[in-house]
Amino acid sequence: MRSETVNPENLFKCRRCGACCKGYGGTYLTDHDIDTISRHIGTDPQQFLAHYCTLSGARPLLAQKKDGYCIFWDQLCSIHPVKPLMCRKWPFIESIIVDPINWKIMADSCPGIQADVPVDVLKNCVKQMLGDDGDI
Numbered sequence: 001m002r003s004e005t006v007n008p009e010n011l012f013k014c015r016r017c018g019a020c021c022k023g024y025g026g027t028y029l030t031d032h033d034i035d036t037i038s039r040h041i042g043t044d045p046q047q048f049l050a051h052y053c054t055l056s057g058a059r060p061l062l063a064q065k066k067d068g069y070c071i072f073w074d075q076l077c078s079i080h081p082v083k084p085l086m087c088r089k090w091p092f093i094e095s096i097i098v099d100p101i102n103w104k105i106m107a108d109s110c111p112g113i114q115a116d117v118p119v120d121v122l123k124n125c126v127k128q129m130l131g132d133d134g135d136i
């Protein structure tokens with residue numbers, strides 16, 4: 001497997017199982033996420049933060065329902081077109097570059113991830129996907 005011939009789609013294909021939309025992990029929101037999701041659901045950012053989010057320190061993250069699923073999970077992601085940057089980039093996140101072992105750990109709970117990938121290929125795909133979006 002040569003890194004220059006492998007695309008991110010070769011390493012991950014979402015099975016829509018919802019496993020990553022459940023449990024405490026923390027779906028953090030950028031200011032842009034807050035604006036676009038608020039508009040999409042027909043509210044304003046203040047109401048959105050008050051009714052759909054919780055805080056981790058000073059950072060807003062999506063709230064969870066009693067069953068542990070994200071507040072926007074309803075058999076599928078109900079805000080798919082405007083889902084947070086973190087959800088759109090998953091599983092190509094900065095921590096993979098910091099420590100590629102995280103990829104295998106994530107693959108244990110995500111059936112869409114191809115676990116056995118050479119580190120150089122993996123890092124190349126993560127960099128492609130993160131682009132200018134920086135640390136998520």
Ligand code: SF4
Nearest residue numbers: 014015018020110112
């Ligand atoms: S756990 Fe993986 S396969 Fe399942 S919905 Fe999340 S990203 Fe998709």
Ligand code: SF4
Nearest residue numbers: 021070072073077087
């Ligand atoms: S916003 Fe959508 S994709 Fe992201 S955690 Fe919630 S239900 Fe899952």
